[in-house]
Amino acid sequence: MSTGGARPIVTVQQHILEHQRQFPHASGEFSWLLSGITLATKIIAAQVQRAGIVDVLGATGEVNVQGEVVQKLDTLANETIHRCLGYRGNVGIVVSEEDDEPRVIHEAGDKGKYIVLFDPLDGSSNIDVNVSIGTIFSILRVRDDVPRSEVINQVLQPGLEQLAAGYVVYGSSVVMAYTTGAGVHMFTLDPSIGAFVLTREYVTMPLKGKTYSINEAYWHTFPKGIQGFLEWAKSEEAGGYSLRYVGSLVADFHRTLLKGGVFLYPPTRKDPKGKLRLLYEANPMAMLAEQAGGMATDGTRRILEKPPQALHERTPLILGSRSEVEKVLSFWKP
Numbered sequence: 452m453s454t455g456g457a458r459p460i461v462t463v464q465q466h467i468l469e470h471q472r473q474f475p476h477a478s479g480e481f482s483w484l485l486s487g488i489t490l491a492t493k494i495i496a497a498q499v500q501r502a503g504i505v506d507v508l509g510a511t512g513e514v515n516v517q518g519e520v521v522q523k524l525d526t527l528a529n530e531t532i533h534r535c536l537g538y539r540g541n542v543g544i545v546v547s548e549e550d551d552e553p554r555v556i557h558e559a560g561d562k563g564k565y566i567v568l569f570d571p572l573d574g575s576s577n578i579d580v581n582v583s584i585g586t587i588f589s590i591l592r593v594r595d596d597v598p599r600s601e602v603i604n605q606v607l608q609p610g611l612e613q614l615a616a617g618y619v620v621y622g623s624s625v626v627m628a629y630t631t632g633a634g635v636h637m638f639t640l641d642p643s644i645g646a647f648v649l650t651r652e653y654v655t656m657p658l659k660g661k662t663y664s665i666n667e668a669y670w671h672t673f674p675k676g677i678q679g680f681l682e683w684a685k686s687e688e689a690g691g692y693s694l695r696y697v698g699s700l701v702a703d704f705h706r707t708l709l710k711g712g713v714f715l716y717p718p719t720r721k722d723p724k725g726k727l728r729l730l731y732e733a734n735p736m737a738m739l740a741e742q743a744g745g746m747a748t749d750g751t752r753r754i755l756e757k758p759p760q761a762l763h764e765r766t767p768l769i770l771g772s773r774s775e776v777e778k779v780l781s782f783w784k785p
């Protein structure tokens with residue numbers, strides 16, 4: 452029956468199932484796991500959009516493993532994702548930025564073949580001023596060559612091993628982007644039906660952009676090569692770049708993915724290894740960037756090739772359009 456030219460409504464679960472043959476790791480189980488993530492982010496979106504009406508703003512008074520003040524919404528988001536993933540039956544280990552250690556889901560037993568890593572609410576310092584924030588997730592497979600009891604060794608896999616990666620940005624609209632290694636696809640949450648609906652398939656990052664994204668307040672502590680790139684970007688020769696910096700990785704990355712340009716969080720005196728976390732921030736964003744035709748590096752090597760040494764390991768992160776990332780690397784040789 453003709454739909455009269457109206458765009459078909461495709462949800463995330465349908466998208467995975469319909470493209471099952473294309474997605475190297477998709478299966479009915481995989482789309483079931485992804486539906487746990489979409490459920491959690493719909494709940495988080497509802498809480499984020501009612502912040503201020505209900506008492507979810509402000510800090511809890513606690514400090515997390517990162518040494519950061521925990522916002523009430525951080526805790527709500529973290530527990531929401533744990534509750535939605537814990538009973539999927541196929542998740543064996545869950546890693547969160549908010550948890551000191553991984554949580555093993557013993558009830559899943561050997562059926563728990565996936566590891567889900569996430570930053571439940573990235574950019575949380577922006578919550579109280581209504582700036583876009585986001586959830587970032589990365590999915591690994593439980594390794595057959597490592598005993599399940601060696602939980603940390605199970606989790607410390609390089610980004611190239613990711614089965615899938617994605618984020619949800621809670622902004623003027625709620626948008627999910629994900630990849631399973633067969634392109635980047637975007638869905639917008641339609642509040643009238645409570646479903647993420649396909650809005651863009653096979654998203655590609657422009658080869659060259661017009662923005663660079665960095666917190667220039669740390670200028671004096673950046674490596675000289677980064678300072679050199681920034682001076683170039685401001686020069687006549689560069690052709691008129693603009694600085695755009697939200698201070699929320701998900702928002703800054705979402706813009707870079709769609710418009711091109713480069714996002715930089717280099718080493719600083721405060722964070723000599725960079726601030727962003729390898730396992731559940733840099734790796735998922737790097738998979739998305741590369742799947743969209745962009746690049747992601749720590750200045751020395753591809754982010755996805757870095758062998759993690761610790762659960763909450765941090766890394767320098769330069770990611771975006773090939774043209775700009777290569778320009779940064781032409782100035783900065785760590």
Ligand code: P6P
Pocket residue numbers: 573574575576666698699700701703726727
């Ligand atoms: P700065 C948010 O706290 C975050 O982890 C990322 O979302 C963001 O890119 C970065 O830190 C911002 O850090 O030092 O510029 O405030």
